[in-house]
Amino acid sequence: xxxxxxxxxxxxxxxxxxxxxxxxxxxxxxxxxxxxxxxxxxxxxxxxxxxxxxxxxxxxxxxxxxxxxxxxxxxxxxxxxxxxxxxxxxxxxxxxxxxxxxxxxxxxxxxxxxxxxxxxxxxxxxxxxxxxxxxxxxxxxxxxxxxxxxxxxxxxxxxxxxxxxxxxxxxxxxxxxxxxxxxxxxxxxxxxxxxxxxxxxxxxxxxxxxxxxxxxxxxxxxxxxxxxxxxxxxxxxxxxxxxxxxxxxxxxxxxxxxxxxxxxxxxxxxx
Amino acid sequence: xxxxxxxxxxxxxxxxxxxxxxxxxxxxxxxxxxxxxxxxxxxxxxxxxxxxxxxxxxxxxxxxxxxxxxxxxxxxxxxxxxxxxxxxxxxxxxxxxxxxxxxxxxxxxxxxxxxxxxxxxxxxxxxxxxxxxxxxxxxxxxxxxxxxxxxxxxxxxxxxxxxxxxxxxxxxxxxxxxxxxxxxxxxxxxxxxxxxxxxxxxxxxxxxxxxxxxxxxxxxxxxxxxxxxxxxxxxxxxxxxxxxxxxxxxxxxxxxxxxxxxxxxxxxxxxxx
Amino acid sequence: xxxxxxxxxxxxxxxxxxxxxxxxxxxxxxxxxxxxxxxxxxxxxxxxxxxxxxxxxxxxxxxxxxxxxxxxxxxxxxxxxxxxxxxxxxxxxxxxxxxxxxxxxxxxxxxxxxxxxxxxxxxxxxxxxxxxxxxxxxxxxxxxxxxxxxxxxxxxxxxxxxxxxxxxxxxxxxxxxxxxxxxxxxxxxxxxxxxxxxxxxxxxxxxxxxxxxxxxxxxxxxxxxxxxxxxxxxxxxxxxxxxxxxxxxxxxxxxxxxxxxxxxxxxxxxxxxxxxxxxxxxxxxxxxxxxxxxxxxxxxxxxxxxxxxxxxxxxxxxxxxxxxxxxxxxxxxxxxxxxxxxxx
Numbered sequence: 001x002x003x004x005x006x007x008x009x010x011x012x013x014x015x016x017x018x019x020x021x022x023x024x025x026x027x028x029x030x031x032x033x034x035x036x037x038x039x040x041x042x043x044x045x046x047x048x049x050x051x052x053x054x055x056x057x058x059x060x061x062x063x064x065x066x067x068x069x070x071x072x073x074x075x076x077x078x079x080x081x082x083x084x085x086x087x088x089x090x091x092x093x094x095x096x097x098x099x100x101x102x103x104x105x106x107x108x109x110x111x112x113x114x115x116x117x118x119x120x121x122x123x124x125x126x127x128x129x130x131x132x133x134x135x136x137x138x139x140x141x142x143x144x145x146x147x148x149x150x151x152x153x154x155x156x157x158x159x160x161x162x163x164x165x166x167x168x169x170x171x172x173x174x175x176x177x178x179x180x181x182x183x184x185x186x187x188x189x190x191x192x193x194x195x196x197x198x199x200x201x202x203x204x205x206x207x208x209x210x211x212x213x214x215x216x217x218x219x220x221x222x223x224x225x226x227x228x229x230x231x232x233x234x235x236x237x238x239x240x241x242x243x244x245x246x247x248x249x250x251x252x253x254x255x256x257x258x259x260x261x262x263x264x265x266x267x268x269x270x271x
Numbered sequence: 272x273x274x275x276x277x278x279x280x281x282x283x284x285x286x287x288x289x290x291x292x293x294x295x296x297x298x299x300x301x302x303x304x305x306x307x308x309x310x311x312x313x314x315x316x317x318x319x320x321x322x323x324x325x326x327x328x329x330x331x332x333x334x335x336x337x338x339x340x341x342x343x344x345x346x347x348x349x350x351x352x353x354x355x356x357x358x359x360x361x362x363x364x365x366x367x368x369x370x371x372x373x374x375x376x377x378x379x380x381x382x383x384x385x386x387x388x389x390x391x392x393x394x395x396x397x398x399x400x401x402x403x404x405x406x407x408x409x410x411x412x413x414x415x416x417x418x419x420x421x422x423x424x425x426x427x428x429x430x431x432x433x434x435x436x437x438x439x440x441x442x443x444x445x446x447x448x449x450x451x452x453x454x455x456x457x458x459x460x461x462x463x464x465x466x467x468x469x470x471x472x473x474x475x476x477x478x479x480x481x482x483x484x485x486x487x488x489x490x491x492x493x494x495x496x497x498x499x500x501x502x503x504x505x506x507x508x509x510x511x512x513x514x515x516x517x518x519x520x521x522x523x524x525x526x527x528x529x530x531x532x533x534x535x536x537x538x539x540x541x542x543x544x
Numbered sequence: 545x546x547x548x549x550x551x552x553x554x555x556x557x558x559x560x561x562x563x564x565x566x567x568x569x570x571x572x573x574x575x576x577x578x579x580x581x582x583x584x585x586x587x588x589x590x591x592x593x594x595x596x597x598x599x600x601x602x603x604x605x606x607x608x609x610x611x612x613x614x615x616x617x618x619x620x621x622x623x624x625x626x627x628x629x630x631x632x633x634x635x636x637x638x639x640x641x642x643x644x645x646x647x648x649x650x651x652x653x654x655x656x657x658x659x660x661x662x663x664x665x666x667x668x669x670x671x672x673x674x675x676x677x678x679x680x681x682x683x684x685x686x687x688x689x690x691x692x693x694x695x696x697x698x699x700x701x702x703x704x705x706x707x708x709x710x711x712x713x714x715x716x717x718x719x720x721x722x723x724x725x726x727x728x729x730x731x732x733x734x735x736x737x738x739x740x741x742x743x744x745x746x747x748x749x750x751x752x753x754x755x756x757x758x759x760x761x762x763x764x765x766x767x768x769x770x771x772x773x774x775x776x777x778x779x780x781x782x783x784x785x786x787x788x789x790x791x792x793x794x795x796x797x798x799x800x801x802x803x804x805x806x807x808x809x810x811x812x813x814x815x816x817x818x819x820x821x822x823x824x825x826x827x828x829x830x831x832x833x834x835x836x837x838x839x840x841x842x843x844x845x846x847x848x849x850x851x852x853x854x855x856x857x858x859x860x861x862x863x864x865x866x867x868x869x870x871x872x873x874x875x876x877x878x879x880x881x882x883x884x885x886x887x888x
Contacts, residue, residue: 006599013642017407042649043554050711084644088550091712099713114713121550121711128549129644136641142367142407144641154572160634162367163588168595168638169409170361175596190603190610193733197740200597200613204622204745207593208752213362214585220324220355221427222347222379225581230374231384365585 004179010172012080016133019072020140026070031139031147033239037246038135044250045127050117051103056127058253062246063130070138077137081129088125092118141165150232159227170210175203276301277323277431277459281332284318284483292318294483295332302430305460307470307491310480311505316435316463319480323433323461324353336431351380354429354458358436360416364408369400369419372408376427394426395419398452414445418452432458438466467509471495479504545723547654547702549647553709560705561652567660568633571626583627591631594619595638604733611733616662617670617691618738622745624754625663632659653705657698666694680743687742688735692728699727 020027026034045059063081067074099114135144142162149158178199182191191199215223277300284293292315300306308316321327322334325341336352339345357363366372373394377387395401398418403411411419417437424432437453438446450469453460464470470477470491477494479487481504487494494500495508513519549557575583594615601610615635619628633655639645646654673686703723707716745752 004599005601006596009595009599009643014410016642021405039648042549042647043557046549046552046557046649047554050713081644087548091548091551094712094714094718097713098715098718117711117713124550124711125548125647128647128649132641132644132648135648141638141641142371154569156572156575157568157630157633159584160587160591160630161637163365163585164591164595164634164638166365166367166408167589167592171589171592171596172599175600179600191601193602193605193736193740196600196602196613196737197744200600201741201744201748203597204593204741205749205752207589208586208749210362211582211586211589213357213359214365214589215582216321216326217357217363217365218375218581218585219326220350220357221376221423222350223375223581224347224379225579225584228378230371230378230387365588 004176004183006172006176006179010169010176013168013172015076016136017141019070019137020143022071024070024138026066026138029138029242030233030235030239031143032150032235033243034135034139035144035147035151037243038131040247040250041131042128044254045124045131047254048120048124050120051113053116053120053123055253055257056120056123059127059250060130062249063127063134066134066138072134072137077130077133080133081126084125084129085122088122089118092121095121146229146232155227167210171203171207174206178203276335276337277461278335279319279322279332280334282319282322282329282334283331284315284322284327285330292483293322293329296480296483296485297332298478298485298488300459300461302459303457304476305474306462307474307477308461308463308480309465309467309470309477309506310486313482314480314504315483316480318483320355320433320435320461320463323431324355325349351427352429353431353433354424354427356420356424356432356434356437358439360413360420361408363420363423364416367407368404369395369406369408369411370404372419373404373423373426376423380427390426390428391422394422397425398422399448412445414441414448417441417445417449421452430458431461432456433461435463436466437462437464438469439464467495467507468511471509471511479506481505545699545702545727546646547650547657547705549649551706551709551711552647552650552653553711554649556705556708557649557652559652560656561649563660564633564652564655567629567656571629574626575630583623587623587627587631590619590623591634594631594635598635602737611730611737613737613741614658614662614691614695614734616658617666617687617694617734618741620663620667621670621738621742621753625667628667629659629663632663653701657701657705661697661701662691662694665697666690669693680739680746683742683746684736684739687739688732691735691738692731695727695731695734696724699723 041059041062045056048055063077064074067077095117096112096114099112099117101113102110103113103116104111139147142165145153145158145161145165149155179191182195182199277298279296279298282293282296283291285291294315296315296319308319310316318327322329322341323336325346328341334341336349339349341349364372366375370391373391374387377390382390391404392401395404398421400411400415400418400422403415403419408416408419421432421434434453438449441449446466446469450472453462453473460473462470462474474491476489477487477491478485479494479500486504487497487500495512498508501507507513510516514522594613598612598615601612603609604611616628616632619631622628623631636646636651636654636658640648640651640654667690670686670690673689674683678686700720700723703716703719706712706714707719712719742753
């Protein structure tokens, strides 16, 4: 994305947050159900051995199906998820170097375990990114925080997360204005550490003052140190069915080689 | 009714660094009045507002809301009675959604959730932003944010509405909507503002502050008619009370040049007319 | 450096989630006892501030590259360690959820690596080195040392988590050799940047910085200092002592051009292997299965599949159990805190 990183981050943030405001069957499920399912998803995927490639493929069904059910723009989400590929390749790159056991021979060409595990790493990264993005897109950040709190996260952290979420764009826009102003007078020079200290220091001071004003506003409306949350949602049979169905599917893919059963060509890892 | 009274008696506030922000300020605002507090930046307007809900304590002097003096015990009751709306709505809307933010006050008052729901709905509908109740504040326009901030205060059912620069930063349409809304309230209203035209429209009474002291306290039209007072306090008349700006500029231009022959000046004026 | 889901196993991830959950609960409880209500909005906006500040890049002198602020140490200086830990945790959670940065399973690792070390080891070290009224030079020096220590520990944490998970084939020795020097340099930069911001704040609004006396007993801070230094040295020492023989062999093979698995110093190799077995934290994990078996090509598919599957099912069960335990511990601690520290 062109432009300063702050701008890109703000755009991504707003986009994902906007999806969460839509309404669909998935959106209406209890947030706790979605959080639990996504965590189970991630745990299952990451529990595979390092050479698993084909066995990971069925797991793509989950984010795809949820995205379709939630009427999310599939292409845009796929693009977002695909952005992790370069980094995944980078962190997986040592594998072909250090793991040179030939494990597969295809048309006379030997493929080492290292390459297979590299592909596995990329697939894992894609699935992990898909899980995170789908969770926020169908649940919304405040609901995720509420769900985590009811699953045991301390209230102090929940309050902190909600404040952060609220003021992310405000601070981001302030930072954007300050960096743009500096760039316009910067003469093309990059930001030095000393100047960064001043810029960030000023942003820090403004943030500190803002915190004071927010505290003023909180006191003006009766804040005495505690945050009372609103009505809590109830876990229904639909939510239970969702959790049961998804977790069941994840475990099924984990313990039974579904790909083999279905008869697709295995990509590697030994069958 | 006496409990809507706002009374300051020789209110003085000196900050820690020695700045005298308020100097022997005295006034009395009765139920239902709509009063504007105007003055240049640094005159002490914001400091005065912060006294009205007990956030600041007077160094000397006294302030009473209703018959209640401001003490630590009476603070929660005072903050229920006096609804303070700050200048920057981003400071005031600190909850993740509009609904939660407006519900913040009533929930802090310990009301049951059904009552909270009723109040929030009433307040949001009153200011006309019920439709955005599930949105996070960062997705609202400036005018919407201001109205949500007002709703957040209205939901606490205050008797006195205090607003710091209500129209600042608003585009003309949002400003007009807000002025209309504020005109509909029957609370005791106290505004600080640089928007002197709004003051002229909404507030029959004006208090002028300068360097922490009250320079004038009376009917708005009289104060804006007193040119000497305005000049002393570094203020101007509202634009709507000044002559048409185009004509005024022309007059200034004519007056500043040396007198010319009639035939040079008159055709110019005739042509323009 | 962020830990990624793709390189993490549920067992290691679950373990770090447990450690993070316990620390979060502890910090939340400590903060609950703090009567200063201003802290609540302050932590929130400072989190947003940190997020924004991390998006602004500065150029590192000498190299052509750009860097950005980590911020854990800076937050600890401004807020104290407990609040700083929670703020860092919140920023990382937002990054993981909205930007797929790091991953949900790896969140436990990242919060610990990037939050615990700067707040509870780097910051006390900073305070200790600063003394009561430090001049700008001394404060900068203290910030640099503290940042280096925090980042070294964090980097070492990433190495342990990666190697312990067994997904990456990168051997322990090579990884350490790669990570620690780089993060030493990053630590210097982080220290300089932190010091720059702190000195700006001290010059314009010194009352923002907390007083020097708010850290705890001097005995504890001395112990923490020594612990920190010991861990940093231990990281380097462990690398020397437990150099992965397989990695070494591989390098030797490359250099000499031979594929001979048995090095001439069989005794040393065996000794190193024994040492590695003893001090490796997770000895029952197969970092490199094939090498010990004499470099044979993969055996018949079914048996291997069986073994891998067996290991991994154990892994998932272990991971889930650890997660459940962590959640239970966190819930119990949180409930106890709610019951004991109630305001309303």
